Amino acid sequence: MRFAAGILVFLFLNCTPAEQKQAAVAVPGKKDSAPDTAIASVPEKKKDSVRVFHDTVLRRMKAPFCERTYDTAAFDHTAESEDPDELMRVFRHIRKNIRQLHDSEFYELALYREMYEQYRRSYERMRAGDPLLAEYKFPKGARIIEQCALDSSGASGRTVVLWVKQPRVVAMTMETYNCPEATTGKGYYEGPSYLSLLDAKQKRIINTLPILVEETWSTGADSCTLDIHRLRALPFSIGNSDKRFKHCLPRIPYHVIGGTDSTEGLAVLLRPQDFTGDGKKTEFTFYQQMYCMGTLGTVFGYSEKQDRLVQYEVLMKNMETRYESDSLIRDHYYYELNRWVNYVFVFPMETGRRKMEIDYRGRGGALCRYEVYFNAALERFEGVCDMRERPAHAERGYAWYDVPYYEK
Numbered sequence: 001m002r003f004a005a006g007i008l009v010f011l012f013l014n015c016t017p018a019e020q021k022q023a024a025v026a027v028p029g030k031k032d033s034a035p036d037t038a039i040a041s042v043p044e045k046k047k048d049s050v051r052v053f054h055d056t057v058l059r060r061m062k063a064p065f066c067e068r069t070y071d072t073a074a075f076d077h078t079a080e081s082e083d084p085d086e087l088m089r090v091f092r093h094i095r096k097n098i099r100q101l102h103d104s105e106f107y108e109l110a111l112y113r114e115m116y117e118q119y120r121r122s123y124e125r126m127r128a129g130d131p132l133l134a135e136y137k138f139p140k141g142a143r144i145i146e147q148c149a150l151d152s153s154g155a156s157g158r159t160v161v162l163w164v165k166q167p168r169v170v171a172m173t174m175e176t177y178n179c180p181e182a183t184t185g186k187g188y189y190e191g192p193s194y195l196s197l198l199d200a201k202q203k204r205i206i207n208t209l210p211i212l213v214e215e216t217w218s219t220g221a222d223s224c225t226l227d228i229h230r231l232r233a234l235p236f237s238i239g240n241s242d243k244r245f246k247h248c249l250p251r252i253p254y255h256v257i258g259g260t261d262s263t264e265g266l267a268v269l270l271r272p273q274d275f276t277g278d279g280k281k282t283e284f285t286f287y288q289q290m291y292c293m294g295t296l297g298t299v300f301g302y303s304e305k306q307d308r309l310v311q312y313e314v315l316m317k318n319m320e321t322r323y324e325s326d327s328l329i330r331d332h333y334y335y336e337l338n339r340w341v342n343y344v345f346v347f348p349m350e351t352g353r354r355k356m357e358i359d360y361r362g363r364g365g366a367l368c369r370y371e372v373y374f375n376a377a378l379e380r381f382e383g384v385c386d387m388r389e390r391p392a393h394a395e396r397g398y399a400w401y402d403v404p405y406y407e408k
Contacts, residue, residue: 055330063334064224071229081168088123091116110173115187118266122236136205141166148270153280155302159198164191177247179292185238197309207308213288214340235267253287253346275299276374277352285345297345314341314381321389331388343404344372355407367393
């Protein structure tokens with residue numbers, strides 16, 4: 001009898017509907033006063049034949065520990081770089097003796113034809129800034145690359161200058177662009193670069209900020225390396241996206257004058273724009289493209305409240321999904337404070353807000369949804385980067401490369 005009863009119990013348990021079994025599984029972890037609907041089953045996600053539950057209650061976690069590495073003391077110039085004045089002498093020599101050049105000088109001739117006009121105008125901008133070097137007591141070896149007066153933006157008597165200490169010039173003939181050249185072009189200045197705010201009335205430098213790039217490298221689930229180094233290149237000759245310049249990436253972020261779909265134009269780095277939403281064009285952006293995914297950008301601007309030049313920080317709330325066991329995944333969030341972020345500053349933010357989406361899943365990343373705004377009281381950007389997994393994401397296809405989608 002006992003044996004027969006045992007068989008009946010076994011058959012009853014194995015005939016129980018799957019829905020009842022699922023309801024009987026307890027999900028560990030405190031709900032933190034979240035609604036009952038916060039826990040949703042994800043039937044599609046199976047691991048070792050165990051049903052996986054997705055706990056969508058947001059729990060705060062510590063930000064990944066980032067070890068900072070600094071490489072700002074020295075600057076190793078490219079072997080092919082030239083002194084700015086020497087390169088102009090070479091170009092003028094070619095221009096004067098262009099009919100007498102031999103086949104052995106084909107490279108110099110090609111470089112002259114492709115680069116001379118952009119470099120000539122950039123060199124004239126540099127020479128126009130030379131009188132300010134002694135007047136404002138800039139360091140020895142400094143050269144002013146560009147300058148921009150802010151009088152039209154309401155900052156009377158204030159001028160922003162971009163300068164480089166002991167600059168060198170890199171100029172290359174036109175070949176197919178690689179991904180990093182989206183922010184360097186084929187002609188650029190290199191060297192320790194700075195931005196200074198000048199008081200044109202009292203003839204003094206108010207403050208100076210170095211242009212340092214912050215690159216974050218993940219070294220594990222809860223660790224990373226923050227590499228801080230000098231900006232490698234300040235382009236003067238680069239492709240113009242507005243002219244449909246042919247390039248492997250969808251957009252070259254810098255403003256460019258002239259050029260065609262196959263030739264470069266003159267880069268304008270100190271182009272005042274509005275990123276804070278106050279209606280005043282007093283912000284300037286710089287970029288670095290290291291790989292084919294991720295255009296790092298940062299914003300400098302004139303703070304009327306402080307009467308100083310500032311580099312705006314970005315406080316980001318990162319939300320992501322993590323596996324805690326074979327049967328449970330949970331959503332977490334942490335805060336991160338940076339000055340360089342991917343894609344957010346590629347276009348101006350006249351309203352002081354930006355909503356965008358970028359899909360990194362083809363590169364082993366996540367589908368990221370950004371919403372960023374400018375906090376005028378604290379003078380910094382703040383926002384959310386939502387990387388949480390959702391069942392609907394599995395239905396969306398993805399590729400090795402994706403173009404950011406900016407919501408209007």
